[in-house]
Amino acid sequence: MDILIKSGNIITASETYTADILIEGEKISAIGKGLQTNANTKIIDAEGMNVLPGGVDVHTHFDLPMFGTVSSDDHYTGHKAAAYGGTTTVIDFIPQDEHELLKNVETWHKKVAEKAAIDYSFHMNITTFDDQIAHEIPNLKREGINSLKVFTAYNDRLRLTDGEIYQVLRIAKDNGMLVMVHAENGDVIELLVKEALAKGNTSPEWHAYTRPASGASESVNRVISLAEQTGAPLYIVHMNTKGGVDHVRNARLSGLPIMGETCPQYLFFTAEDLKKEDGAKWICSPPMRLKADNEGMWKAVSDGTMQVIATDHCPFFYDGTKPINYEGKEIAIPGKELGKEDFTKIPNGLPAVGDRLLILWSFGVGSGRITPNKFVQLTSTDPAKIFGLYPKKGTILPGSDADITIWDPEKEINYGVAYSQHRTDYNLFEGWNLKGVVDKVFLRGKLIVDGSVWSGKRGMGKFIFRNDIVVV
């Protein structure tokens, strides 16, 4: 049965217009004025509604082991929360737990395939490097994985040396792959953390104090230099400092293929939030910064310095000793309470995959900071283009996957943990009033969210084989 989404206000990265969308099977087959239908066509009246491409979140960590526990959304619950929030494709990171890269890919495929409720792909972390890894990286491309993540922080755990990053960049360039980098200065962090603990500074705000913004900004410049020397494009994840985006802006203005991502949390919160009684809720890495950094990020988002807003979704329970009800069952997963006595033991991460689009629509578009077209570009089209998902994903065009969200622009709600669908016990945006929310979500032509009704299913999400990356 075909579907006709009738008379919606279609919003893409550059256009806003009213038309009908005809879906045949998993694809959009036509867009037009007064498109003809037949008896088998299911008609969805979208007059007065906004119709956007499904969101693409290129930075998630589902079911990720950390500090003796695991991020509390798995590849089903996280996908479901994403879908409720209007996101239909996610890209998750594969840790390099085993040395051989493809083994890790295999593990991750197994972990996800049966659970996936929306479409997905993977980035591969490169956290050890040697000749064998150098040799294996190109093989990832044949697996449909064209993006690699490296770290300048987490000494002795995840960090590569500058020289190793240089080599990964060179290999990536030669193979049409994209290097993503977590840019902080690992040395200084390690030192400050040790000193903080030695002085008994164990409360959550020390997480921020021990990870200085200047080191993040410096590291951004450093990896840009490494990329410049190799000619490789570069993508910097979860940027959150004014100094850092200034480096990216300068690099782009000088013609370098440098791209950057930020996340909703870095647009709204500051290190002050970590001083609250429940400050552990805001613990993630890099940490919250200053108000001036929030402003710097908004500027970078609106002037094109940042191309992507993703989430770095990696939720933990605030109090993992108290169960919550999830799909009818009681569940509790150890979380932030693990670090009650020591901020270095608080699992790093927070829920966001479902919040992203809703929060940005009300507080980005609604506040006039970005246009609706820019919203689509940042959260769907450009991430899809960069990582090789476009035009299958990231837009509304004939031939594209029918991943479509229908938004009620007038509906107002009070947001928070009770509304969002993350499998955790808190939400950072608790109590925020939103105007304009997701009403329906289609994944490849199937209606998986309809108001509060969930029709998605474990296993219906597909792995998306990705091709060449694109510099935007």
Next chain:
Amino acid sequence: MDILIKSGNIITASETYTADILIEGEKISAIGKGLQTNANTKIIDAEGMNVLPGGVDVHTHFDLPMFGTVSSDDHYTGHKAAAYGGTTTVIDFIPQDEHELLKNVETWHKKVAEKAAIDYSFHMNITTFDDQIAHEIPNLKREGINSLKVFTAYNDRLRLTDGEIYQVLRIAKDNGMLVMVHAENGDVIELLVKEALAKGNTSPEWHAYTRPASGASESVNRVISLAEQTGAPLYIVHMNTKGGVDHVRNARLSGLPIMGETCPQYLFFTAEDLKKEDGAKWICSPPMRLKADNEGMWKAVSDGTMQVIATDHCPFFYDGTKPINYEGKEIAIPGKELGKEDFTKIPNGLPAVGDRLLILWSFGVGSGRITPNKFVQLTSTDPAKIFGLYPKKGTILPGSDADITIWDPEKEINYGVAYSQHRTDYNLFEGWNLKGVVDKVFLRGKLIVDGSVWSGKRGMGKFIFRNDIVVV
């Protein structure tokens, strides 16, 4: 009879995809994969061809009296040349010959209506200002004219004082209109011209030497400051200095609604060209600059500092004493030869309306400086948005006017006056080899150019009533 453009490679400001376009009447009615047709549908096979929205040239001067002659393209010949070059909408400037604004509008409507072969609109020059003009400006909006042009140069002829420009900006802001400015320092030009002539420096290159780039750059900063003080948006025409675009870039980075336009001639030629024997061909205002300025403009075009590439089309015969054959008749119009003995008497302007898209495709897209999407954005979508023509013009969407160009991406030609259709005796791009040219042009669903065949007609072009301007 409906038309189906089948399987073309559709290129818009942000998307590239393959689909069919169905045209019903003057409008695009649907875009899709395998759209159904009936016996009455004329099918145009566009497989392997690029399908773009018709070009929008927001800066033309047809039939403009100057220096005792007139620009050699009128509103028919100029429209025809534009169409051959893929442009389907132009905006022409109305001189304020009579004090009362609407009288000038009326004059221009009369001049154009019977001749127009493509769609058109008008900008209104404001070259004298007083309380009456202040009072009349808002009336233009009711005539569908939302843009005003002012000059900081041409003392005692066209120039307004800074204080008058400030007032025009304020009125424009209050009425949702856009001020366009020709920014050069009139005082210094006047002085240098007088001195050059006094010293017997009369050859064409003195046109460039007497109009310094620093004065153009300074004036850009000056009008940005005036706009900033009023809160009005601003559009700077025919920018061509590195210094000037640096001011625009800084203004935009600081959040000001400042926009800028350049023209093909300023991307390729320099003041050196004025030293050639036939240097008069390159005489226009502002004059050609340095190679470094060409580079600065390309950078500004590719990094988003410039939003529009228009033409400032204002052609003259190089030798108006020798007739050319035009539509079967001999025609000669006095031109550049008028200033043989005195560069200040050389009519200012050059042919460009038909060259713009062809040259930019081969030497902008073809050379890798801009993407095909950026090409569409600069030459069609953004100009249409800024001046209130969008989404009627400037894009390919259901509901939009069926102004469509079909390009043969593989066809190679040797360009020049024999190929272009301007009513003049020379072309600046003589002998340039192009790859990728316009094959068919539709104006509101009518095929007006088909290869070398012209089916357009005088009077078929319509005046487009424009609404609110948009800051991009």
Next chain:
Amino acid sequence: MDILIKSGNIITASETYTADILIEGEKISAIGKGLQTNANTKIIDAEGMNVLPGGVDVHTHFDLPMFGTVSSDDHYTGHKAAAYGGTTTVIDFIPQDEHELLKNVETWHKKVAEKAAIDYSFHMNITTFDDQIAHEIPNLKREGINSLKVFTAYNDRLRLTDGEIYQVLRIAKDNGMLVMVHAENGDVIELLVKEALAKGNTSPEWHAYTRPASGASESVNRVISLAEQTGAPLYIVHMNTKGGVDHVRNARLSGLPIMGETCPQYLFFTAEDLKKEDGAKWICSPPMRLKADNEGMWKAVSDGTMQVIATDHCPFFYDGTKPINYEGKEIAIPGKELGKEDFTKIPNGLPAVGDRLLILWSFGVGSGRITPNKFVQLTSTDPAKIFGLYPKKGTILPGSDADITIWDPEKEINYGVAYSQHRTDYNLFEGWNLKGVVDKVFLRGKLIVDGSVWSGKRGMGKFIFRNDIVVV
């Protein structure tokens, strides 16, 4: 009789050291350790005291007619106040009241010669320009006057057009003279003032609101462009906007010979002060700006963007209806009260010549914003160098005029009108606590100020013939 200033802490623009200074006649003859003296040598023990070159204030307006009154310090009272504040040389502006320049010079010489109590020179205002003036300007150099002031504001009164300023710059360059410019946008000011009065906005703060900072900043860029085109050096007076000094900084970093001056009032006060009941006290042009501008000026002062701190001293009585006692006589001069009902009638200007060094020492050096050497450079050495007074003035060297100030670095006072010696009824720095004040002042070897004792005399000041200007 020779004088030996013994064991003082000598501070110059680049050195700080302890030594004796021997004065023979009007000159410093030697500086040394343990210099030998004879019976005729008067010894002044300066141990523990700071010994600095006399201040050079290159921007004063004594006895200047304005708005039907006159600035309340004449060339005697103003010199005396300057001397008490540690300044031993001033440069005053000659208005172009008569068309012929040298006549004005003659007038000013007559006005000053009998009154002068410290050394002085003149700048010449150029407020009308024609061929005759162009011809006369070089003659000023033969009179020892090498600096010309022009205005971009005060339409129809003082303003030259951009083209005229361009010509003045060219003449100055050809004759080794320096153009000084008052940079505001005259057009916008004129318009806003007219509109403010029409709306009944007559209170002092409207003086600030009608002279926008953006116009001042724009004008700075404009005159820099004019200077750049002529190759002439340029000196911008009384700068007070962050935007303006950013233009100067950029110009200097690109190698242009652009220099700038600010004044104490622009480092400490804002437009908010004009809202006070006695806001008229702060009325001068350009007006006070924002806190961010104060900060911008301090940065420009400390990073070398500004080379000079002068005063623009031009005092008026706050209430010219109430006499004050001056040297034993009652005196009242109409002042700020003239504009009680209309801010445009408030005489523009304020007392400062005596405050400058005292305030800057306590709140510039004392607060750590500038070093003692920088203090000397900004207030004595660089102004002397720029305007051709050096090394006669502006430093402590063998052969230099013995213009020397001895400061007591530990003495604390409460400053204000009762302490300062201006002939007016108020002081902007009323009640400020200072640490470090002038104790003794020598003018060409004569002790003219000794604590509170004044030994200066009318007529003892000499006109200083100035030679080539210097770009610093």
Next chain:
Amino acid sequence: MDILIKSGNIITASETYTADILIEGEKISAIGKGLQTNANTKIIDAEGMNVLPGGVDVHTHFDLPMFGTVSSDDHYTGHKAAAYGGTTTVIDFIPQDEHELLKNVETWHKKVAEKAAIDYSFHMNITTFDDQIAHEIPNLKREGINSLKVFTAYNDRLRLTDGEIYQVLRIAKDNGMLVMVHAENGDVIELLVKEALAKGNTSPEWHAYTRPASGASESVNRVISLAEQTGAPLYIVHMNTKGGVDHVRNARLSGLPIMGETCPQYLFFTAEDLKKEDGAKWICSPPMRLKADNEGMWKAVSDGTMQVIATDHCPFFYDGTKPINYEGKEIAIPGKELGKEDFTKIPNGLPAVGDRLLILWSFGVGSGRITPNKFVQLTSTDPAKIFGLYPKKGTILPGSDADITIWDPEKEINYGVAYSQHRTDYNLFEGWNLKGVVDKVFLRGKLIVDGSVWSGKRGMGKFIFRNDIVVV
């Protein structure tokens, strides 16, 4: 016996004037006009000559073991060459050959004391770091050593980690010491060197290709960030990239206490020189860069971004198999020929200590790039201030050491190895024509160079105990 230098043209960092200088013992006792003398005073007529403070070269490597040989000037021959070139104080680097810092200091004292012919001090290299070193660093201050050098390059030999540098900076700040840094990216260099050799790229230009400018620039930003985080001042040695000085300029404009040094070789030569047959002569680290970098350095020197021009003097024979005659003896020391087959074995360094002032005077002052005062500031006064030698060294003032150079401004010579006094077989400035050369040099009142006559002696140079560093 006293000395009177009569009627010379005295040039200091900020003043130029004519006066006599009286030297009593080792000190300047007075400066004056027509200073009186007695029968015991030796009078040196300096009329028409320039009189400058002796040069201070804060970056030398005498008698430094490297690559199986040693730098060919020892602490006598190098001092003598320095003196001939007008330099009277040097600061040499102590390698951390033994772990305990003070042992190395002791070694260096022994090495130098008997040889020193001019005054000297030491910087201490910190090339391994642990708690013991952290503890020992403050002890250096008691030895009169207040400066520490660290490296971001030379992995596994000299490099400290970022975290270690951070700690050294913190200790330095707490103890009023200054950290100097050699800033290149060690990782990338190591990798590129290995790859170059593997590919058989062994000729001298590969020294430049394997040490990218971008890595140097990045490292500068990195160490600035580390300094910013600790609040410590920072001094970056031998800067030679446009990108690097841009970082320093920005840091200084934002108020950070960052300082930089360049060397003559980086103002005149490029990587192209390494391609010459005798390219090994130009091998030093960091390597020669591009013409654009030379220009960037000149700009940085003239706009105040760089405060010091030193030399990094570390000479080697070009052909150490052929003896030269030095003070009457044949001497040969293995040199550049060691790396004939492998650029990594070419000793890094070149002769410069004697060239510095002569070359800079003719090609810096003589060419108009810097003023004579700036020359003194860069080569004597500011280095003396920064490292705590001032006002004993670095200026001409009563009480200062009588380290004085007398220059003949009109004398012209053809420069090169035959004129300079380095103990090596080549000179980079061979054949350059100089105008203005050192005629006489006084060290603490003793005439050690008089034209071509050398009166200096081994052991007459004194170690200078240094106090607090100063940020300029």
